[in-house]
Amino acid sequence: MPLTSCEFKMSHFANSHTDKDLIRLRQFLKETLHKSGAQIPGNPSASKQLLNLACGRADETKVLADVFGHDAESIHLTGIDIRNREIGEAKERWSRVSDKASADFLVQDASQLAQIKELDHQFDVAFMRHQNFWNGDTTWTKIYDEALHRLDDDGLLVITSYFDREHRLALDAIQGLGAELICTERNHDSRIITDAPNKSVDRHIAIFRKP
Numbered sequence: 001m002p003l004t005s006c007e008f009k010m011s012h013f014a015n016s017h018t019d020k021d022l023i024r025l026r027q028f029l030k031e032t033l034h035k036s037g038a039q040i041p042g043n044p045s046a047s048k049q050l051l052n053l054a055c056g057r058a059d060e061t062k063v064l065a066d067v068f069g070h071d072a073e074s075i076h077l078t079g080i081d082i083r084n085r086e087i088g089e090a091k092e093r094w095s096r097v098s099d100k101a102s103a104d105f106l107v108q109d110a111s112q113l114a115q116i117k118e119l120d121h122q123f124d125v126a127f128m129r130h131q132n133f134w135n136g137d138t139t140w141t142k143i144y145d146e147a148l149h150r151l152d153d154d155g156l157l158v159i160t161s162y163f164d165r166e167h168r169l170a171l172d173a174i175q176g177l178g179a180e181l182i183c184t185e186r187n188h189d190s191r192i193i194t195d196a197p198n199k200s201v202d203r204h205i206a207i208f209r210k211p
């Protein structure tokens with residue numbers, strides 16, 4: 001999709017690449033969902049619930065609200081990360097998301113979702129951008145396992161990865177937990193990160209459903 005100049009006018013991100021990365025993510029998510037044939041879960045007349053795991057600064061909050069909430073009256077996003085500073089930035093940036101989308105952010109361990117008292121409901125979508133599987137497979141397997149348990153029966157787990165190998169490891173681990181891989185796609189437009197060979201932003205997306 002061509003990127004138009006007006007799409008960059010309203011940037012409020014410190015990293016000069018972020019706006020374009022988010023435009024690509026929006027497009028890639030929409031295309032992959034369409035290709036997968038997966039229905040966006042949840043009841044359009046109720047508030048959709050999206051869990052953004054290990055969200056860091058959660059730059060993608062508005063993209064997720066628009067893509068997963070487009071057919072809903074409202075959507076609420078809950079972001080979780082163990083880093084206090086990143087969650088602080090997310091809270092500040094997304095105190096307002098849109099007329100129909102709201103978000104809150106928690107400093108918590110995503111491998112212990114069952115212990116988080118604020119998460120007292122199930123989710124339609126669990127999302128994890130740039131998972132870090134290679135950097136501690138036990139923790140990430142636990143994060144995926146907890147996420148699958150927090151999904152409604154028709155819920156989707158959606159991940160993106162920076163690296164090919166890391167993506168394959170995550171696919172194996174999540175399928176090993178019993179989830180069904182609906183679709184995995186390589187994003188050939190993703191921005192290559194120049195100081196890290198074979199790494200690019202949202203290089204892969206995969207979509208899973210509960211067994």
Ligand SMILES: C[S@@+](CC[C@H](N)C(=O)[O-])C[C@H]1O[C@@H](n2cnc3c(N)ncnc32)[C@H](O)[C@@H]1O
Pocket residue numbers: 053054055056057058080081082083086108109110111128129130131132139
């Ligand atoms: C590669 S970063 C991705 C951040 C963000 N999703 C993005 O795409 O910019 C991985 C994130 O995982 C978070 N993380 C690692 N272990 C975690 C855990 N057990 N619970 C919650 N967050 C965790 C880190 O703090 C970091 O923000």
